[in-house]
Amino acid sequence: MKGAEMRMRSKYRKSTSLVCNGCNRCTLTIVVWSLMGCLLLLHFYSLVRQKKSFGELHLHVSHNSLSHELEVVEEENIQIPPPRKRSPRAAKRKPKKPTTLVDEFLDENSQLRNIFFPNERTAIDPRNGDRNETLYFHPARIWLDTEGNPIQAHGGGILYDESTQTFYWYGEYKDGPTYHAHQKGAARVDVIGVGCYSSKDLWAWKNEGIVLAAEENDETHDLHKLNVLERPKVVYNEKSGKYVMWMHIDDVNYTKAAVGVAVSDYPTGPFDYLYSKNPHGFESRDMTVFKDDDGVAYLVYSSEDNSELHIGPLKEDYLDVTNEMRRILVGQHREAPALFKYQGTYYMITSGCTGWAPNEALAHAAESIMGPWETLGNPCIGGNKVFRLTTYFAQGTFVLPLPGLPDYFIFMADRWNPADLRDSRYVWLPLKVGGAADEPFEFRFGFPLWSRVSIYWHKKWRLPYKRIE
Numbered sequence: 001m002k003g004a005e006m007r008m009r010s011k012y013r014k015s016t017s018l019v020c021n022g023c024n025r026c027t028l029t030i031v032v033w034s035l036m037g038c039l040l041l042l043h044f045y046s047l048v049r050q051k052k053s054f055g056e057l058h059l060h061v062s063h064n065s066l067s068h069e070l071e072v073v074e075e076e077n078i079q080i081p082p083p084r085k086r087s088p089r090a091a092k093r094k095p096k097k098p099t100t101l102v103d104e105f106l107d108e109n110s111q112l113r114n115i116f117f118p119n120e121r122t123a124i125d126p127r128n129g130d131r132n133e134t135l136y137f138h139p140a141r142i143w144l145d146t147e148g149n150p151i152q153a154h155g156g157g158i159l160y161d162e163s164t165q166t167f168y169w170y171g172e173y174k175d176g177p178t179y180h181a182h183q184k185g186a187a188r189v190d191v192i193g194v195g196c197y198s199s200k201d202l203w204a205w206k207n208e209g210i211v212l213a214a215e216e217n218d219e220t221h222d223l224h225k226l227n228v229l230e231r232p233k234v235v236y237n238e239k240s241g242k243y244v245m246w247m248h249i250d251d252v253n254y255t256k257a258a259v260g261v262a263v264s265d266y267p268t269g270p271f272d273y274l275y276s277k278n279p280h281g282f283e284s285r286d287m288t289v290f291k292d293d294d295g296v297a298y299l300v301y302s303s304e305d306n307s308e309l310h311i312g313p314l315k316e317d318y319l320d321v322t323n324e325m326r327r328i329l330v331g332q333h334r335e336a337p338a339l340f341k342y343q344g345t346y347y348m349i350t351s352g353c354t355g356w357a358p359n360e361a362l363a364h365a366a367e368s369i370m371g372p373w374e375t376l377g378n379p380c381i382g383g384n385k386v387f388r389l390t391t392y393f394a395q396g397t398f399v400l401p402l403p404g405l406p407d408y409f410i411f412m413a414d415r416w417n418p419a420d421l422r423d424s425r426y427v428w429l430p431l432k433v434g435g436a437a438d439e440p441f442e443f444r445f446g447f448p449l450w451s452r453v454s455i456y457w458h459k460k461w462r463l464p465y466k467r468i469e
């Protein structure tokens with residue numbers, strides 16, 4: 001449908017250029033002109049219809065300059081502050097080691113705290129009438145929903161519902177206290193459930209509530225609040241008409257290492273929880289689900305102590321895996337997989353495995369989704385070196401294709417705040433595939449020369465969409 005729209009648009013351009021050339025020459029011209037008129041009318045009709053059905057969002061007509069802005073390289077120059085004044089005696093007892101930007105990021109008392117986790121005063125607030133801010137993303141700022149509450153959709157993913165042209169953002173609802181279950185345990189928030197938000201423009205998000213809720217009492221239940229529910233992803237099954245949610249299910253010590261499945265008739269739930277399992281009999285921790293354009297959906301998960309990823313197609317109803325499975329990126333220790341497809345090639349962004357601490361993202365590519373997958377290198381551009389080596393102090397969770405904008409994607413990441421996980425931030429940035437890969441370090445003769453995957457750092461940016469008021 002979007003392809004048709006683009007074709008219509010180029011037709012429109014052609015016909016307007018004809019307007020300037022010869023008129024009133026002969027009947028043939030008149031016939032051609034009437035035809036053009038009909039086409040124009042049809043085009044305007046489709047535009048009007050488009051406006052109505054696409055709600056508030058519409059592709060910006062002259063989007064070239066705005067698209068170009070997405071690829072502008074923005075630098076960051078953050079100075080590490082001099083150490084705080086301490087009494088000479090304290091300084092003598094424990095000399096202060098020089099800190100790095102990563103140390104500062106991990107130090108909740110750092111003087112740079114407000115740079116990494118800007119306070120409420122700078123929040124993105126769709127209720128605010130400031131038109132200069134409308135549709136602008138500010139990575140890592142607090143992001144309020146349409147009721148003014150911080151969005152709770154961590155480790156999330158987005159489903160685009162074509163029929164209603166609405167985006168649904170699902171993620172971990174973490175609005176509870178952060179604590180350690182025991183001395184060696186990672187920081188955690190008890191399971192509350194999966195939050196869902198809807199939007200027509202990817203900027204103003206309405207809270208649709210908790211669409212899969214934790215179990216309060218039954219300690220044997222997968223969704224019991226003392227367990228772990230991470231990285232929920234929802235795909236729509238055309239054959240059954242159901243919305244199917246896959247998620248990482250674990251116990252407090254991450255020894256269960258399972259995937260869970262839930263299903264609903266509506267994108268806004270409620271989802272019925274079905275079961276959990278070790279897919280193909282293996283451990284499964286960070287995971288994602290990717291639906292290919294032929295309707296086949298795939299589960300991708302970190303396995304074997306996170307040393308490799310496994311990928312396999314789901315059954316036709318998406319409620320279970322099949323027996324088919326391939327090991328990919330073996331020995332590379334990657335997690336947080338996010339897949340997308342561009343011009344027939346499959347791409348994946350992954351992170352390293354360092355718990356809540358940020359690390360370097362890598363892009364991977366494959367001609368066949370089942371592999372072999374090749375590693376292309378770090379996709380991050382701009383910011384500064386530390387930004388690029390820490391995925392902008394964040395961890396990827398999803399790559400979103402954009403309706404009507406086939407050359408761009410949104411890279412969605414989480415800037416985790418292990419001191420207060422509910423206050424973790426969202427880092428959304430434009431992603432593009434193009435140009436030669438810089439360092440395909442597994443390059444071998446006979447392999448295709450992959451294109452580069454680029455994620456561009458921006459302090460503030462927007463999509464080349466415009467709102468229809």
Ligand SMILES: *[C@@H]1O[C@H](CO)[C@@H](O)[C@H](O)[C@H]1NC(C)=O
Nearest residue numbers: 128129130131132133134136
């Ligand atoms: C919006 O931007 C314009 C032009 O830069 C400026 O004059 C105006 O004061 C801004 N409005 C607000 C509410 O900041």
Ligand SMILES: *[C@@H]1O[C@H](CO)[C@@H](O)[C@H](O)[C@H]1NC(C)=O
Nearest residue numbers: 182183184185251252253255
């Ligand atoms: C998790 O590990 C801790 C420390 O090893 C242990 O005390 C606790 O019983 C474990 N809990 C579960 C649910 O396995």
